Amino acid sequence: MRMAYLNELILKPADNVCSIALKANSGNILIEDSIFRRGQGIAVGSIGQYPGQYEFVQNFIARDITTISTR
Numbered sequence: 001m002r003m004a005y006l007n008e009l010i011l012k013p014a015d016n017v018c019s020i021a022l023k024a025n026s027g028n029i030l031i032e033d034s035i036f037r038r039g040q041g042i043a044v045g046s047i048g049q050y051p052g053q054y055e056f057v058q059n060f061i062a063r064d065i066t067t068i069s070t071r
Contacts, residue, residue: 018043019070024055031062041070 019036021043022029031042042062047055 022057027058029060033064035066036070037068041067
């Protein structure tokens, strides 16, 4: 699976919401030339929270990102 966000303007109405949240076992993700306003920006989380379970995020690229009023 490949996900790409190019030239995106992502506006979140609430400060406690992630604009993009990557979860365990995600891969082939490109976020490029994008603007994130408010919220928590880009989150890579919930990895390794379960003992004995192998989880990963691989092939993740974020470049030319602008964050405005994020946490």
